[in-house]
Amino acid sequence: MSVIKLDAFEVRLGGRVVLDGLNGELHGKAIGLLGPNGAGKSTLINTLLGFHIPSRGSAHVFEMDTRHERARIRQTVGYMPENDSFIGSMTGVRFVRYMAELAGLPPREALERAHEALFYVGLGEVRYRKINTYSLGMKQLIKLAQALAHGPRLLILDEPTNGLDPMARQRMIQTLQQIRKEGSIHLLISSHLLRDIDQTCDEVLILKDGRIAALCNIEEERRSHRNFIELVAVGPTKDFCERLRGLGCESASFADGRIKLVMPGGIGPQDLYVAANQTGMQIRRIHRRRDSLEDIFMRAMEADPNRRELVRL
Amino acid sequence: MSVYKHAYSAYTGRLTPLWSRVVVVVRYAVEEALSSRITIGLFTLSMLPVFVYMVGIYLANNTLARTLVLHRNPVFEIDARYFLNVLETQCWIALGIAGWIAPRLVSFDLADNALPILLSHPVSRFGYVLGKFIALFACLSPVTWLPCLLLFAYQGYSSAQPWFVTNLRIAGGLLAGSLLWIAFLSILGLALSSWVKWRVVATGAIFAVVFVPAGIGGIITGVLRTKWGFLLNVPVMMTQLWQRFLGEPEVMRADLHLPTVAILIVLTLACAICVMMLNARIRGREVVRG
Numbered sequence: 001m002s003v004i005k006l007d008a009f010e011v012r013l014g015g016r017v018v019l020d021g022l023n024g025e026l027h028g029k030a031i032g033l034l035g036p037n038g039a040g041k042s043t044l045i046n047t048l049l050g051f052h053i054p055s056r057g058s059a060h061v062f063e064m065d066t067r068h069e070r071a072r073i074r075q076t077v078g079y080m081p082e083n084d085s086f087i088g089s090m091t092g093v094r095f096v097r098y099m100a101e102l103a104g105l106p107p108r109e110a111l112e113r114a115h116e117a118l119f120y121v122g123l124g125e126v127r128y129r130k131i132n133t134y135s136l137g138m139k140q141l142i143k144l145a146q147a148l149a150h151g152p153r154l155l156i157l158d159e160p161t162n163g164l165d166p167m168a169r170q171r172m173i174q175t176l177q178q179i180r181k182e183g184s185i186h187l188l189i190s191s192h193l194l195r196d197i198d199q200t201c202d203e204v205l206i207l208k209d210g211r212i213a214a215l216c217n218i219e220e221e222r223r224s225h226r227n228f229i230e231l232v233a234v235g236p237t238k239d240f241c242e243r244l245r246g247l248g249c250e251s252a253s254f255a256d257g258r259i260k261l262v263m264p265g266g267i268g269p270q271d272l273y274v275a276a277n278q279t280g281m282q283i284r285r286i287h288r289r290r291d292s293l294e295d296i297f298m299r300a301m302e303a304d305p306n307r308r309e310l311v312r313l
Numbered sequence: 314m315s316v317y318k319h320a321y322s323a324y325t326g327r328l329t330p331l332w333s334r335v336v337v338v339v340r341y342a343v344e345e346a347l348s349s350r351i352t353i354g355l356f357t358l359s360m361l362p363v364f365v366y367m368v369g370i371y372l373a374n375n376t377l378a379r380t381l382v383l384h385r386n387p388v389f390e391i392d393a394r395y396f397l398n399v400l401e402t403q404c405w406i407a408l409g410i411a412g413w414i415a416p417r418l419v420s421f422d423l424a425d426n427a428l429p430i431l432l433s434h435p436v437s438r439f440g441y442v443l444g445k446f447i448a449l450f451a452c453l454s455p456v457t458w459l460p461c462l463l464l465f466a467y468q469g470y471s472s473a474q475p476w477f478v479t480n481l482r483i484a485g486g487l488l489a490g491s492l493l494w495i496a497f498l499s500i501l502g503l504a505l506s507s508w509v510k511w512r513v514v515a516t517g518a519i520f521a522v523v524f525v526p527a528g529i530g531g532i533i534t535g536v537l538r539t540k541w542g543f544l545l546n547v548p549v550m551m552t553q554l555w556q557r558f559l560g561e562p563e564v565m566r567a568d569l570h571l572p573t574v575a576i577l578i579v580l581t582l583a584c585a586i587c588v589m590m591l592n593a594r595i596r597g598r599e600v601v602r603g
Contacts, residue, residue, distance in 0.1 A: 113324060
């Protein structure tokens with residue numbers, strides 16, 4: 001069963017098309033939602049939660065239609081919004097209990113789960129303090145605690161590391177990795193920080209101008225045929241690149257002597273040394289690079305946004 | 314999930330029915346309203362007139378007490394006029410209490426942008442507003458119809474004649490007049506509080522909406538020499554309505570009497586505007602046009 005299924009999904013807000021004909025199925029345990037500002041990430045999340053009505057097409061969360069089964073979806077989902085969102089006059093435990101009760105837990109169980117969720121995210125010691133006395137990091141964590149308290153099947157996190165210091169960010173990432181490892185919850189993490197997505201997700205959906213620019217499995221992509229090499233060289237790099245192109249390598253040379261290569265199958269590092277020797281160039285350093293999420297993202301951003309079909313990288 | 318194991322586990326227990334989520338909103342809203350000492354103080358003060366009116370009923374029905382306290386002076390009669398005074402006193406106190414409580418119910422949620430989180434749970438916007446409405450309605454009930462009906466019951470119990478049965482219309486009028494007023498106050502209070510972030514300003518806005526149009530209505534009535542200006546005057550409209558509910562002769566000149574239908578239409582229109590205000594403001598997400 002797919003976690004999220006989009007079928008010619010279009011959302012118009014204020015007379016403007018924000019999401020335009022999205023198609024695709026997401027199955028991952030942890031799905032990253034990437035895209036530049038204004039790409040439509042938050043709108044997609046809000047529409048999945050039923051805050052906006054799709055103008056065309058449909059979206060399903062665990063086979064439940066976002067248009068007709070909003071209450072059931074909200075029962076299944078835990079949501080951590082991007083901006084501050086809490087009741088500052090309440091204590092941490094009371095707020096999380098309130099949210100758990102709204103999600104359908106009986107009062108006694110809600111209180112129990114609220115305590116547990118607060119200890120789980122690391123706010124156990126401050127759970128009786130009013131939320132408006134919390135630091136920014138604590139406020140992020142209380143939003144995570146309330147999203148977890150009712151035991152959702154899908155946890156939607158909108159910029160979960162926003163405004164966190166490096167320590168708090170690392171702790172948040174570790175918590176998300178732990179949740180993913182536990183296995184009962186799927187994660188949908190929206191972020192503009194590639195590193196966060198890289199560390200927590202196994203599948204990524206990249207949006208650009210309201211359209212899907214890429215939808216791929218990060219692990220599979222890393223294991224793909226692409227083999228990147230970065231060289232630092234001295235000498236006639238232009239001749240060297242020409243020679244390598246003859247061997248079927250894609251290359252790009254830079255002013256400081258750096259050369260980036262994509263090696264096809266059958267070409268190895270020894271061929272580079274042979275080509276360097278023949279062109280009189282000296283190789284000073286050689287790096288073998290894996291395809292990073294940044295590469296995937298940058299290629300998706302360079303892709304033609306008018307192309308309607310799903311881009312598989 | 315457990316406190317000492319520090320590990321996550323899914324919830325597998327029973328869930329409450331969907332309709333009961335409104336009750337959760339009501340419960341937390343009432344607790345929020347009563348968490349303030351000022352609220353408790355206002356409720357206590359609102360009981361003072363009830364106590365005074367109760368003493369009045371006691372004196373009117375107890376010959377010995379009347380002799381000792383009033384020294385055989387002519388005594389007031391317990392009739393529709395007496396209960397109209399009770400109703401008017403309690404209803405205007407209810408306005409003060411609504412002005413204090415309504416902003417507490419909504420402004421706290423709006424001030425910290427809690428709506429996206431609240432509405433991401435299985436409770437609809439309608440359910441959320443209904444919950445807050447019921448909470449405010451419930452808070453105003455012990456100030457209005459409950460003490461009014463208790464005083465009516467006390468008078469029925471104390472009176473020697475078969476007073477209770479012959480004056481049942483008063484009880485109906487007290488109930489209808491109170492319910493109409495607190496329903497109006499509740500929706501008005503919530504709508505205005507949802508548009509004003511600061512509680513003090515919201516309280517002021519509630520009073521202003523009741524009394525400022527009354528002044529404008531008075532000017533219209535005076536300048537144009539028409540009774541229709543009173544349709545902007547909530548105190549006058551409500552007084553006329555309460556008099557009719559209780560069957561009490563109206564004190565205003567006959568040419569200034571407003572038709573009941575016109576009053577009800579104005580109140581309905583005001584409520585419709587409040588619903589539109591709530592609909593525009595109570596949202597999980599704001600949509601910026603353009």
